[in-house]
Amino acid sequence: MTTNNLPQKNLSIGEIYVTTKAEQVSTVLGSCVSVCLYDSKNKISGMNHHVLPAPPPSAQVDSKHSGKYGKTALPELLVRMKQLGMETRTTSAKIFGGAHMLSQISFAMINERNVAVAREFLHANGIRIVAEDVGGDRGRKVIFQTDSGKVLVREVNKREFL
Amino acid sequence: MDETVLERIKSVFSESAELAGRSMEMMVGRPLSIRVNRIEQIPFENLCESLYPPDTPMAMILLRITGDNSGYMVFLMYEENARKLNEILWGSVPFEDGVINLSDPSALGELANVVGSCFLNVLADRVGLELRPTEPFFVYDMLAAVLEGLIAEQSLIADKAILVDTNMAEKERGIGMHFLFLPSPDLVENLAARLR
C-alpha cells in the first residue's frame, strides 16, 4: 500500500533502521513492538521491530541478534540516531504493536512486556512519547513517513471475512 | 535437525496426507486429495518471507500440540480458498434442523482438527509418544502479525520451523493450503532419536 511517492523500505523482524532521507518505512506487527523516533529539527528518523523484551539470562547476544530484544535494540537505535546528530530535545517517539494475537492458545504475555520495555527506555532517556497505538488483538501494518514524522496504521477488517 | 530426519518427517506427512485426504473426502462427500509439494526447515526470521508478503491477510487455523512433547501446527489459506472450503463443509451437513451460520469458523476448525490429528496420530505412532492437538483457534489477519506471536513464544526455546507446502485439490478446483509444523526442541530431539 503506497500513499504517496516516497521510496519504500520494508523493516524486518529484529531490524533497526535510521535515516535522514525521505522514505516510507513499513513493518507488520503482531505482539512485536516498533518505536518510531523522529527528530523534527535535524530530520533524522529511526525505527525498530523487537520480538521479545529481553534476552534469556544465559544468552550471549551478538550484534546479529540484538535487534530481536527491546532491551538491546532500543539503545542501539538511540546510538545510531545520535551518530547522525539527533538531539533529544527535538525528538519525539511513537510506540506501536504489542497486540495479544493468540489470546486463546498462548499464555505468555510477551506483548505487554514488549510495550513496557519501550516505555521504560524512552522515559529513562528523556524522549517524549507523543503517540501510542498498542494492545488489542489485531495485527497492525505501520508506515512511518520520515519526511514528516507521520505514522499510518492499517488493520485488517475482520468483518470482511466469514 | 539433519536432512535424514527432515526426510522422515516428510514421509510421515505424506503418509498422513493420504489418510487426511480420504478423511476429508468423508467429511465433505467429494473427492479431495492432499499433495505435499515441499518440506523445508526455515529459520524463524525468514518464515514470513518464504510464504507471502507479511501484510497479506490470511485465514489461519492454529493448533497447539500437547502431551508428551509440544509445538504448534498452523494451517494457512487465502481468504477465497477458506471461503470455498467453508461452504463445501457446511454444504455437506445432512441438514434437518438447526442454523447453518457460514460465519462460524468451526467447520474449518474441525477440518484442521481432523487433518492435524491425522498427522499427529501417524507421528505419535512412529515415535511412541502421545501427542494431542488443543482445540483449533481460527484467526483472519495479516500473516506476519499472527506468525510473530508464535515466533516470539517459540523463539524462547527454538529457532527454526518446518514448513510443509501442500496443495489440496477438489476435482479441478485446486485449493492451496500451507501447513506449518513448529516442533519444540523436546519434540525435535525425540524425532531425531526415534523416527525410523
Add this chain to the structure above:
Amino acid sequence: MARILVVDDSYFMRMVLRNMLKKEKHEVLEAENGEKAVSLYRRNRPELVTLDITMPVKDGIEAAREILEEDPSAKIIMVTALGQESILKKAITLGVSEFVVKPFTTETVLEAVNRALK
C-alpha cells in the same frame, strides 16, 4: 428412539451429529465442553452420550470419568480424531461403551449408537 447428549466444542460437529441422530427420531441435547456435559448429564440422565476428547475447560476423558463415577451404567461413545493407542486405552479402562473415529460415515455412527443402546 432415545435421549442422546452430544458433546463437542465444534458447533459444526454438533450440527452434523444432531442432524444424523434427529433423522433417526432421537432426542438430542448438546454441550460444548466437558463441564457442561457433566452437569447436563446429572440433570437429564440421557440414555447415551457422544463425547469428543479435545475440548476446552474439561476434556472428554475427564468428563467420561466423572459421568461414570456418578453413574457406572452410563453409556458413552467417544467420538474423536485421536486414534493413538495410549489415548484409546485411557478411555477403554474408564469403561466407555464404544469408539467412533473422526471423520465418520453416518452408518458408522448409527451402528455404534444402536450397539450402545442395546
